[in-house]
Amino acid sequence: MIDIEGLSKKFGERTLWHDVSLTVGQGEMLALIGPSGSGKSTLLNCLGLLDRPNAGAIRHEGRDITRFSRREARLFRRDVLGYLFQGYALIENATVEENLEVAVKPRRALRGKTGQSLGQALQRVGLAGRHKETVHRLSGGEQQRVALARLIVQQPTLVLADEPTAALDRDNTAMVLDSLREMSRSGCAVVIATHDDTVREACDNVFAVGAPLASQSS
Numbered sequence: 001m002i003d004i005e006g007l008s009k010k011f012g013e014r015t016l017w018h019d020v021s022l023t024v025g026q027g028e029m030l031a032l033i034g035p036s037g038s039g040k041s042t043l044l045n046c047l048g049l050l051d052r053p054n055a056g057a058i059r060h061e062g063r064d065i066t067r068f069s070r071r072e073a074r075l076f077r078r079d080v081l082g083y084l085f086q087g088y089a090l091i092e093n094a095t096v097e098e099n100l101e102v103a104v105k106p107r108r109a110l111r112g113k114t115g116q117s118l119g120q121a122l123q124r125v126g127l128a129g130r131h132k133e134t135v136h137r138l139s140g141g142e143q144q145r146v147a148l149a150r151l152i153v154q155q156p157t158l159v160l161a162d163e164p165t166a167a168l169d170r171d172n173t174a175m176v177l178d179s180l181r182e183m184s185r186s187g188c189a190v191v192i193a194t195h196d197d198t199v200r201e202a203c204d205n206v207f208a209v210g211a212p213l214a215s216q217s218s
């Protein structure tokens, strides 16, 4: 699904990581681990086309996404990617339902079947019947559940998650991991930058960012 080949990233004179090669398969959950500042988020940002590597390729279905035109990048973000962040990245003064609708609208393939799937997604994350509530009134754990429901309705095939459980209790962490696993079972590749041992243990593979390749386990 995603083949990273010889990827390197520098900020100024500082090399963050060098010659990173790894594969994330369809249905695989991969944990990116490493000390603070080792470049986990930067690697996710390169995968999500929010940053560019200095060398190397990131192949998706055989095409190097780092060389995408602006239009190709927009379509890749719209049709392939889904994000989950520690800070939820929701529209706080909109309702739960509005947050989900905004996410679904640009995805042409999903139009027309939003009504049912929004309700199903909210039920899946334990927020059935909460669609008219304003996001900023929800707890942090509930907001992350809305972000999860948003992912579920978007139906991405590659999920990039940056510390998605950092601010969550055990139950909400379990909800996040269960939902991501369900998405991976339906064929989605999931890459998670994390310091959380529970998340690492729930993943199929672990890649230590900034460390020698020997530390990649499978």
Ligand SMILES: Nc1ncnc2c1ncn2[C@@H]1O[C@H](COP(=O)(O)OP(=O)(O)OP(=O)(O)O)[C@@H](O)[C@H]1O
Pocket: 011, 016, 034, 035, 036, 037, 038, 039, 040, 041, 042, 043, 193
């Ligand atoms: N745009 C940028 N310009 C210069 N330096 C940057 C930029 N973005 C990130 N960095 C630096 O790159 C390093 C890696 O940052 P990154 O956020 O990727 O690390 P991380 O492993 O995700 O850290 P943490 O676990 O603390 O979230 C940091 O030292 C950061 O300051």
